[in-house]
Amino acid sequence: MSPALDDADQSFMQLLRAQPDATIAGLCQAAGVTATAVRQRLSRLQSLGLVTRVTIRTGRGRPFHQYQLTNAGHRVLGDNYAELALLLWDSVRQIEDPAIRNEVLGRIRNRLAARYGGGGSGSTLEQRMTALQQSLSEQGFQMEVGSRDGLPLLRERHCPYHELAQADAGICDLEQQVYEAVLGVPLVLTQCCRQGQGICEFQPQITPLQ
Template sequence: MSTPVSAADRTLLVRLNRRSRAGIEELCEDLGVTATAVRQRLSRLSDAGMIDRQPVKIGRGRPKHLYGLTADGKRALGSNYQELADAMWSALSEVEDERTRSFLFGRLQDTLVSRYGGDSVGKGALRERLAGLRDALQVHGFTVEVDDSGPLPVLREHHCPYLDISEDDPQICELEQKVFERVLGTGVVLTRCCRDGDSCCEFTPDGSGLTQLGSVEAEVSR
């Protein structure tokens, strides 16, 4: 699971990583915040599976709890995927051979379809497919919802997951749109876009049928 980490939470994770394990008092001293603030961050990170706690008996009385990073916490602390994604996208875009570039972008599309659709690609009623896509995106850290209040359901992303890339290259928006079309098995219209200054990105299924595409290897080999 990919869980967004705020700057304040990351600071706490860094402190815990340096100390190996620490109690609330030590973290208050390190961070310069109240015990209430520390407990709130610890609770949030514990719910996300990034930290655990161990009771330690010190003399008489109730045991003291020491907190430490889990494997997920260490992974979150070491993650800087945005920089890597920007570099990889730039490298793909600069491939000069058109057939090779098309093949590589197609393989990327295949990977994202598999990640967000899995075995349910194009199956079930449209609203069920939208709900499944929403759930898959949320698992991967997207802030997304399905708005079913209008005549057509809308998949709404409350922040652009590829903002830095999209500012320089609108192809990333087209890629995401095509991935959603394949997962949903229907045409999708990008009706609002953060790249255009909107506060969110909205994808509206238009109801047109799509032939589910397999791997692009068949396309490239024509």
């Protein structure tokens, strides 16, 4: 998922893309703002991993800095995949042969489980859930671990597949299967953004003693 950027961030990054070796002075001139404003914007984008600073040394003069978009920054500017994702998901769901369709969906589930579950594991469900929450948060998901009736639960504050979910609830089933594969326990989706409840909440189908 992409980091939250406002219009000013996007415009500033467009300037950086147009000036691959931008300096503070050059950005001030291009944006028509003060050096302080430019430095604040650069600092914010650097903290998000979207901009990097390169130190240039020439002869005996003082070194100076140039600023460039990172690969992540370039991806964000080109991050307009919603329509493509909808088309790809629809194509998968329309595969007529159930065995082939399930095979494709299974591969997607396994790839996602490997991606989100690769950050660590734990001997208890709560430890595994915390590791999953941390992995998802690093991907930009708004996740937290809570508890109810002595059991940990996973709470998602913003649906990462909003447009897909509005078109087809099957993506919710896939997401649940991914989390089940990572955690090693069956889950129940007790609340769902798609149903207007504001959050998605996944609760394990086990007793506290298990």
